[in-house]
Amino acid sequence: MANITGTVVDANDIPLPNVSLLLVGGGGAPQVTLSGINGSYSFVGPAVGNYKVSAIRGRNVIEQLAQIASGQTTDTVVDFKMITTPTRLRLIDLFNRFVLLKYGQYLFLAVIGWIFFYCLIVGSLPELSLAKLNNIETARGAITYLVAVTTISMAAILMLAAIMTGGKDLDKRFTLGKEILTLLIGILGTIIGFYYGSSDKSQASGTTDSLRVDTVAFSATGRQVLVSGQVSGGSRPYVYAITATPKGIVTSITDKFSANGRVRDTLSVLDTTKGRSVTFVLKGRDGNNASFTWQSKPFVVNQ
Template structure:
């Protein structure tokens, strides 16, 4: 059976070694080989029939396919003129193309803006305040609102930086992400405003009316010296009425009933000059909310202190 041989040349008619030759014959699997140092290839003892030859080179691209037919006669003049691959189309300059440094700069500015938004609203929020379901809902709603707006901004930026079909693909993906974020945001807002829990009656343990963060400054008041008491009311429904007293009654102007719209308590007192150093004192903050739900500080060590000289 005769051979099928040939040569692969570049545009200057110089032989090309290492070119992949793919031979496809009738009823047989493709046969692959590489050209030798002189650009030659050889398929020996091939049965009669029609064959398709393709030359492939990584640096030059694809040559045109050639179909050869032999009827028992060797074919030795198959030549390929492999030319350079077609260059990619020029970018569409109607759209702004950003370099890596600009991407990093824009990402940094976006992150800084996002952190400032979060810090402005939630920077002073203490972890213990999240025990209140009302505060937690507000924080979650704000976070998802900022995230959704940020996603919309990123989609606009992607539209500026990308053109053609890539813009269509990214914009379609961006719309799906934005739709998902809006759905989550809607769920959170519905959760925030749709709760049927009677917060004032303390049906939810996290919303039960209580006094928290009771603080004395200084921690051990002195006789005939001023000191302050701060605390925060959690749960219930404002405004609140309250009084601050001590057992034994060591301070002047205590037990006066006062009002707080937001549950924040800040009071100043002066220790009586007759109080001895080392006196054990219990602080009592009691009152009720607008629905007449009462509250008071528990009788425990957290709400006791001793006076000093």
């Protein structure tokens, strides 16, 4: 019984193991084998007939003809020399590999990328500026938004990778991506907790340090009235006004600026009638446009 045997070597006559060999013909089913560590292979006991033996290594395929004659007792030897030829990278190969074979993946990534670009770059960032980022609330909001969009995009990409990709290292790549996503979620949670926690503290502190007018004192000397007092709480600076009723007895103060909330003004007495009394009203707004009002008891301007 004759066999079909041979060896597979490279251009330097070095044996090539693990080369696929295909035997077709003789009226039987195709046979497949691999070359051994010394490059040898063997198809045992093929029937009488004509055959085609193919050696396949990557994209390099070599075909040779072989024959088993009736009554043949010696092996038919078919040797292969695999000469690797450099392959040119064609645009059609790139198209088939990265578009046709994975069109769904890249289409989905394109959609995610466009949403990210439009929402973040087109929709929000043009409204920001370095001057606005000096504001703590604006900076915190921008950072929270950026990390949130990045985290959601990362989750979508991981979901797509788990569904549409494969390979021996899929588990490693997915595990690494999951660790990165977990890290982003932790950062996002920390930022959100810090942001809203700080906001609650700010509101609480604002409630405790409310806007108020401390004791205001008046003293009359001759035809003048000295007003002194203090505005506390709220947000500096302050703008205030002092008026008196009935009108026409003393002068008034309008839109007076105070950086530290101190009130100290001198009003002139216009009516010299003895025993005249007036009621003073101090009102104004702080830096956050919150209003305050204080009214005195009747005060005699002319003793």
